[in-house]
Amino acid sequence: MQGPIDSRSSRVLVLVDFDGTLTESDGDFQVADALLGPERQGAWKPLAEAYERLELSAAGYFTAWLDLLQLERPMESITRAGAAIPLRAGADALMDYCRQRGLGVRIASEGLDAYVRPALQAAGLSSVDLSCNRLVEHPDGCQVLSAIDAGPCSRCLSCKAFHVRRARELGMRVIVVGDGASDLCGARLADVVIARGSLAEHCAREQIAYLPWQSLQDVVDAIGSSLEGDPA
Template sequence: MLLAIDFDGTLCEQDTVDWFSAHWAPGVFAEADRRLLAGEIDLDTCLQLQVAPITQSEDEVVAFLVETIRVRPGAHELVAFCAERGIEPVIVSSGFENLMRPILAANGLDLPISAHAVDCGPAGMRVRFRGRAHCDLCGTACKRDEVRALAAGRRIAYVGDGISDLCAAEDADLRFARHTLARHLAAEGLPFTPFEDMHDVRRGLAAALDGAA
């Protein structure tokens, strides 16, 4: 089984990109968010707009994130459980791999990451998109095909919190959801397990695996 875990708002309590964008460029952040919600721009455009004015060095951004971002409790236990049960955990995110890696390391975690990257510098941040395929089902470059490719025929468990998780979560065999994703799955009548922390995800996986055995 593949366990695909969203990073922002899921593994971590905060959305890291929203967090540092709102911190250093609050006006641009709010305006891009408004345009995204109004349907004027897509998620990738919003992401690039929100980070463009930020001129801090990568070291400064990482130091701020490591200091302030909280990983949800139970992450270590979940990773250990996956190792015991032959489940491959992977972070699938629309954030930045080079900023997530130090947050994981600071919390004693080492997980594979499938995400974008960002270049920092005095001219502002520039996103290096990882080039997800356009999805005909949802009309965006979503995580569905990416997760399916990573699963390579194995069953998929998906853990997420937001609208960008919906398409991939719909496609999963097991769903763990909170916040916006939970509301959307409920509205679509798709079963999911709610979670507050990674202990809930571990218990849910155990129940599903042992129930199926």
């Protein structure tokens, strides 16, 4: 972890997680509960807990998640449920703040485009740069593929370290904002980490310095405090 970012002389990329960061709870959890019905709500929890403990890869998680849902028309059903996912209060203000400060901003998600894109569109944020896994429907089932602009690692389908490395190659410094295990690879390489939830726990365990957050206004404030010499 390097020191405070001087935004007067550095180009900066803010890499923002979607599930549990721009949303109150993970979009895949909300989609699953909406499609499983009242009697089976929460059936995804053992999968999610194993993933957050780093015991299950993203590929393994989504394979089991899709098997759990047993959908006849997965793309249609997941997209419809995704459009109903509300964003966390302050999501649009965070994006506006980054633009006003001249910061690059990218939503990097280990979730599925089938629910992330509809949720962002419903919130009026479809123009924000997005990288996420792709759900592809075949006659004999579904396949989850890595994002076009990111690749897999041993745990991730679309590893956020790819974005950090690419930004570094372009001379940028990187702020990672997240809440979970999918953000850890990016956090290990980032200049500044803004973390809560299991990401904060993993950072503490690995002695990665981070700024805590509870609300997206906290995130705005943390970004501001990281931009040395500029008022937030």
